[in-house]
Amino acid sequence: MAKGKFTTGKYDLVVRRSRTGRGLFTLDPIESRRCIVEYTGRILSEAEEYTSKSKYLFAVNKTKTIDGREKTNIARYINHSCRPNCEIDIWQGRIYVMAKRAIKPGEELFYDYDTEYFNEHIRPKGCKCSKCSPDVR
Numbered sequence: 001m002a003k004g005k006f007t008t009g010k011y012d013l014v015v016r017r018s019r020t021g022r023g024l025f026t027l028d029p030i031e032s033r034r035c036i037v038e039y040t041g042r043i044l045s046e047a048e049e050y051t052s053k054s055k056y057l058f059a060v061n062k063t064k065t066i067d068g069r070e071k072t073n074i075a076r077y078i079n080h081s082c083r084p085n086c087e088i089d090i091w092q093g094r095i096y097v098m099a100k101r102a103i104k105p106g107e108e109l110f111y112d113y114d115t116e117y118f119n120e121h122i123r124p125k126g127c128k129c130s131k132c133s134p135d136v137r
């Protein structure tokens, strides 16, 4: 796999109001398969993985979890969708958000959160994504 695949693009990304609070939107068109942004944060110790109350934990693999709560990590604003336009790719212990298809300017970015997070935090309240709740505006 070429490293160039994981060079994040210089896309103009903005945080705006979305149907579920705040979301991350692109002002630029993004081609399919392009690397959009990296999900960054502090690597937690094993003890912290069990005690952290952060809502922005991201399990990179079995032994590495990142806390992406810092506001400089704009990828933290990307919401869940069951019909996403982005997907996660992990490469060399780092987390990248990739375009799953061509994305138009003004579109909100989404990826499919992992099942554990979905079952714990989203399913109990009901999923608000456009596929599950098409009437929510």
Ligand SMILES: [Zn+2]
Pocket: 081, 082, 083, 127, 128, 129, 130, 131, 132, 133
């Ligand atoms: Zn959904």
